[in-house]
Amino acid sequence: MEPASLPAPRFCLSSGLNDYSVERGYSLTHTLVSFLGRGNPDRGKRYRQATYEFAPGQQQTTEFFGLGLLQQIQPDRLLILGTTGSMWDVLLFSLGLGQEYDEALLALTESADADRTTQEELDGLTTVVSARLGLPVTLRLIPYGRDTGEQVEILQRMALDLAEGDAVTLDVTHGLRHLPMLAQMSALYLRRVKNVEARGLYYGALDMTRNGLTPVMNLAGLLRIAEWVGALNTFDKDGDYGAFADLMEQDGVSTHQANYLRRAAFRERTSNAWEARADLRNLDAVLDSGLPGMSALFADQLKTRIRWHKGQDLLAWQRELALEYLGRSDYIRSTIYAFEGFVTSLIDDKKERFWDFQDRDRVRKEYQSGLRGKKLLFGDYFLLKGLRNALAHGTRPDDSKIRHKVESALSDSKLLQEELRRLIKKLLPR
Template sequence: MAHTLISFLGRVPKQVAGYRPTTYSFDGVLDEPTAFIGWSLRRRLTPDRLVILGTAGSMWDHLFERDIDLGTVAEDERLALQEATENRIVTAELLKPLAPVLQQRLGCEVRLALIPYCHNEAEQLDLLTIMATQVELGDRVSLDVTHGFRHLPMLALLSAMHLRVVRNAHIEGIYYGAYDHDSGAAPVVDLSGLLRIADWLDALSTYDKDGDYGVFAKLLGPAGDQLSKAAFFERTSNPVKARAALNTWINRAERYPNADPAAHLFREPLEERVRWFRQPNRPAWEKSLAWEYLDHQDYVRAAIYGLEAVISSEAAQCGQDIGSFDCRDALREKLKHTRDGFRMLGHLRNALAHGLRPFNKDIERIISDEDNLRNTLKSLFTQLLGKP
């Protein structure tokens, strides 16, 4: 698994002679003075591949004239690049012969690539595509956003998310050299913690789509195992075991990892999404789950939990053993013949679960249109269970 460092090259005002030499610090440890932070990061991170991205107007000549003394090596090519840089017309052809010069000096693969100015959405998407072409499948990736566009950190965050998906890349860090004009200090800040916030937002979005809170498990470390179990039991129609697993998780003092501040930021939204297990009894658990799965448009599970909630409620009212399979089967048969709504809900559940052609036109009409199905289930739940 190779390590790729991607750094950006910008441009300073014409009256300023390039980037100023700066002593960057990493976790309080000072590096040697460097004008282009990419060299400092290369020394510290020792990547296998260094990719430098810039526009046709970036200070490409700066790479060969300030921090690295190349003497007369590739002098003609460097002069041509300097002229093109002054006129902001650098091309890939001018950069191509100079990448091996840096590669030999630095001891790692070097790629120099042009990018658009990212003034509009199309150019911003082009940047993501270009960055993805510089990364191999499974690479470890570090991003440096110190130089370049003012809006680059936002684009870099999106790019990091994009690379994780399309290249299965592991983002090692998103670095920014924060130079302080007053003190002269230049601590290098790692912004990759923002990806954890993105992970939580993605997990919340996934849950809101399908109701599976197992997606939070990987974000919670060891404590997340209980959430995985709870999600499994809930989605296999076992609310008793699901509730037990949720109780175990909620009572763990370390259910959120201390090393991840983002976890505490999303604590309330997560616990709100698993609130059903705080209901006082099984009929209430199943009723809550029926309505929640209906909200998530998971109509099969909604119908299953709706039926089970009616049976549990009937068992409780009759003083029977809610957990007895024989008791529940007997009540199911009774309710089929005494409650029209229960019988209709059962027919819908069977048609949805088995994919069989319904035996009556009413059921066929209901399941042939999502709005009809959703409204019918909502009406049946209100009739049989009461409002959520």
């Protein structure tokens, strides 16, 4: 079989990988990571040549999918990962390295057959492979991933071969059957630990070949699902649904519409439930019309997480937010919304305005002076106020009885949860 048609070199070969002069005007590196499988035990049977169709009219004929993908996306470097028994020899023979390398390749065949390929053997061929392909190439041994320890080691080795902020495209076509799952996890891991951008997760579906064309699948949608799941976890932890805005934009929601979420998240977290509700009502129309892309899978979950704004009035919104933040153990925001909710319950909407700070301040002072509201709630009101001030400002009430109750509640998370839930139920009844 003739060697694969390869791209013209874009790098100047010097003494080794680190001496390449890269002809580009920016520092970010786009790396194609290709996994190499073990293949058929009979090394006389090579991988089957196929014509991979990336898009209508965009085809690459090659034995190794990674080489076709290389020509299609034109990365800055290539990282090939394989085990001690992977088909390193078959891959390198297909490149037509020249007779002077036949002895080294035959030795590599023996090593691969015996499942004992060494990193030193691969390093000895890196320079010529890089020159043949026209870009820096790293040939890296990885373990099989048979247990957690080996799986962790694979991720660690990948992280060492990639720089902070780089971009990566993953090819899982020829890897071991379990490696696609590990590749997906590696993309998520690298994004978190090194801010690496995952540009694609490709698979050449040889078993779906029809009429001489093999379809190419970009499984990057799996990464988008994982991002949404992560955003849901983030929200459930801290209540910031602004985390969904970027994902919605990436799926095609306009910036103007995504900004409803961003503004609502900011306003809610700065105790401005009234204006947050207005943004969420505008968002309702966007959700009801149907979200595009992967966002559609999570529209119902998003609706559930912003349902507080469906309440009939300000008091209902503040009560629901107090309970939601309590459920996330965000005690400061829970006490703030509960306290402000009680003040709202004292307002006479025929004479006073819910969102006038002077009205609210006057109402609060009148209640504390016994001029309005139920005096039977004094003890619970001052306890809630004491908890709010203790959590927000680190202060303690002057009244010794209230101070003792505050300190008792703050001594244990379970006690604090129970006390706040009781206060919300008592002071902000449905």
